Amino acid sequence: MKRFLVLLVSVLALSLGIAGCGRRSGSLTVVGSTSVQPFMEMLAEKYQSENPDIQVNVQGGGSSAGVKSAIDGIADLGMASREIKDSELAEGITPIVIARDGIAVAVHPENAVSDLTIEEIRAIFAGEITSWEAIGGVGDIVVVMREEGSGTRGAFEEIVMNKVETTKDSIVQGSTGAVMSAIAGEPNAIGYISLANANATVKLLDVNGVETTNENILNGSYAIARPFSVCTKGDATGLAKDFIDFIMGEVGQQVLADEGLVVGK
Amino acid sequence: MKKNSVETPSTHTIHKDPGARKEKTIHIVLLLAATVSLLALFLITAFVVGEGWPVMVKHGPLNLILGTDWTPSRLSFGMLPQLTGTLLVTLGALLIAVPLGVGCAIFLAELSSEKVANLLRPCISLLAAVPSVVYGFLGVIALVPLLRSTFGGSGYSLLAGSIVLAIMILPSIINISEDTLRALPIDYREASLALGSTRWQTIWRVLLPAARPGIVVSIILAMGRAIGETMAVMMVTGNRAKVTGALLDPGATMAGTIGLEWSYAADEHSSALFALGTFLFIVIMLLNGVAQLVTSRGRVSQ
Numbered sequence: 220m221k222r223f224l225v226l227l228v229s230v231l232a233l234s235l236g237i238a239g240c241g242r243r244s245g246s247l248t249v250v251g252s253t254s255v256q257p258f259m260e261m262l263a264e265k266y267q268s269e270n271p272d273i274q275v276n277v278q279g280g281g282s283s284a285g286v287k288s289a290i291d292g293i294a295d296l297g298m299a300s301r302e303i304k305d306s307e308l309a310e311g312i313t314p315i316v317i318a319r320d321g322i323a324v325a326v327h328p329e330n331a332v333s334d335l336t337i338e339e340i341r342a343i344f345a346g347e348i349t350s351w352e353a354i355g356g357v358g359d360i361v362v363v364m365r366e367e368g369s370g371t372r373g374a375f376e377e378i379v380m381n382k383v384e385t386t387k388d389s390i391v392q393g394s395t396g397a398v399m400s401a402i403a404g405e406p407n408a409i410g411y412i413s414l415a416n417a418n419a420t421v422k423l424l425d426v427n428g429v430e431t432t433n434e435n436i437l438n439g440s441y442a443i444a445r446p447f448s449v450c451t452k453g454d455a456t457g458l459a460k461d462f463i464d465f466i467m468g469e470v471g472q473q474v475l476a477d478e479g480l481v482v483g484k
Numbered sequence: 485m486k487k488n489s490v491e492t493p494s495t496h497t498i499h500k501d502p503g504a505r506k507e508k509t510i511h512i513v514l515l516l517a518a519t520v521s522l523l524a525l526f527l528i529t530a531f532v533v534g535e536g537w538p539v540m541v542k543h544g545p546l547n548l549i550l551g552t553d554w555t556p557s558r559l560s561f562g563m564l565p566q567l568t569g570t571l572l573v574t575l576g577a578l579l580i581a582v583p584l585g586v587g588c589a590i591f592l593a594e595l596s597s598e599k600v601a602n603l604l605r606p607c608i609s610l611l612a613a614v615p616s617v618v619y620g621f622l623g624v625i626a627l628v629p630l631l632r633s634t635f636g637g638s639g640y641s642l643l644a645g646s647i648v649l650a651i652m653i654l655p656s657i658i659n660i661s662e663d664t665l666r667a668l669p670i671d672y673r674e675a676s677l678a679l680g681s682t683r684w685q686t687i688w689r690v691l692l693p694a695a696r697p698g699i700v701v702s703i704i705l706a707m708g709r710a711i712g713e714t715m716a717v718m719m720v721t722g723n724r725a726k727v728t729g730a731l732l733d734p735g736a737t738m739a740g741t742i743g744l745e746w747s748y749a750a751d752e753h754s755s756a757l758f759a760l761g762t763f764l765f766i767v768i769m770l771l772n773g774v775a776q777l778v779t780s781r782g783r784v785s786q
Contacts, residue, residue: 361638366723366744366745366748367555367556367557367745367748367749367753368556368557368745368747368748368749368750368753369748370748376557384555387724387725387726388724388726389724390638390640390722390723390724390734391722391723391724391725391736391744392723393718393723393743393744397719400624401638401640404624404628404629404632404639405632405638405639407638408638
């Protein structure tokens, strides 16, 4: 009986092996930035539904850990939500920007201010500048922020605040829509929103003299944006290359664009 | 043989009487229903306390309650801003809703004609049926701008939360208070009027004191609702996690903070929100306990 079972199992395994020959199979490990992670999980889900024999494991850990894992060969792909450093490039890392995350700074349409430097924005959100008069407007500034833990807030603090703590004297709203309606109804308000969701009820400020547009985010001139990239040690091969091609292809880029990221060359 | 003869008649009677059997089945089904709801309460309590436990142990409940800094990104979980915010919003709501609600109940029970009362009562019930997100939406669209133009500031404030909550808790205050007033024996009114007191004196000196237990219960239940309300409050209070004593300042409430932050909270932050939920739970349970105490005392005195 036992022998028969062993035989049956080996026959089954053999036939599966033969049948599986024509299809791609295997597993990929993707490690890195927790900001990219949710998007990568969506991409992985879509990719696996097209390739049922491939298992994609997505893990967090942070951008630096992701790049390091790719260098050490622990992960097939690293995820980063910042520019790749020269020291990392020197280790033979090949980054590919899959999308860009842009954050717009919004004020009331009637606000006279239309251009701020990133230092001024930091000072406003740190609570150091509390009046519009200091920067060419009128009235006291009403700061509107997202709640603790929000991805938009995390990205804003990472890019703009540079470890300076944000002020507690702010109104906190739970969604981009709620932030926009607070700004639209308050002439003295300033807040940040993900660019993809911005509409005409608020005015988007130029940052360092650069207008907030998809083009400027893509060419890197707009300051409050960050690249989302995947990286491999050397050039991507095999499954890793296939997955990257999928992400950069029509389906993958559409998934990212639908989630509010800026895609395109 | 003897055993059989003893047992047969008894089983026989049960079989013969389908009513008793039905009675027993219903009894078991209802008992089951009661057990399930009790079990649900027990499981919810266990889950909320269990999830919040790690943060309670790590920081100590007193440090959590008395801490003034709520910055989850730095793992700082002082809950005093939310506690004071909840307290102020609730107090403000009661200050507005109790006089309005009790006044309305007196009007419906004692002064208005039956025709008018029958027209008003469904309207008040409808007030209770409006979803809280709609109240919040109205608050953002109408109340916040009004407060801004009247008092200055941004308009997002604890006062905005109080006003929205006051409207939301009015129906329960009105309904229970009116029922209590109506349940008072007609003799009270007749005796008082026969002694030469006016209608107002009768209401103020005789009826209201007699109805006090019911009115107090209505207020406590409304308070419980106000403390736990999340959506509408979260939309209009500005959710600023800073201790304040002014109703015109923005502020955060316990339920509002949980509602706002849970979706992105992980690890210790999530545990801290459950700890906040545990405190909220304790406050509401205490209030319910007080309400039960008042009702049972009221019954004894009557």
